[in-house]
Amino acid sequence: MAIEGFVAIYIFMLAAFAGFEVISRVPVILHTPLMSGSNFVHGIVVVGAMVVLGHAETTAEQVVGFIAVVLAAGNAVGGYVVTERMLEMFKSKDEQKKEAKE
Template structure:
């Protein structure tokens, strides 16, 4: 389990990291030629799995019932995201 005292990030630092990653992701994706978007998106399905693993870890370290409920929904949505990504990839490859 993750010890909450080990990870001590302030809200401002978390917001800064989120904004920096969003900007970097936008810049990287905007420089990819249009013809490569479909293979790039189908090849990046591993990210959905990482999100699912992160949701499971967060749910496992939940201590209150509210955190467990939020963790459950995070796991459910991440699993749906992963399955949807692979379904879309299969449909694109069948074209």
């Protein structure tokens, strides 16, 4: 699916506004977890890496494409694990009690 010209510029602009807007009221305590969380979100690069490796036709393209997939998957999985661990600390009191009982 090709996205061309002004439509692409509109998408870039609206996405940028959305990005500014969704985190505009973030408290200081969440700065690092949010950085980690947004790091996870750009792990979506993994789908692009899969597509370029998927249509690779020469060995050189496969090698570079494979590097892309490996790096992107590391970004996505690592980003998720680290963020999830940071946010463990933001469990509500009830959840912590529940886990203590188990």
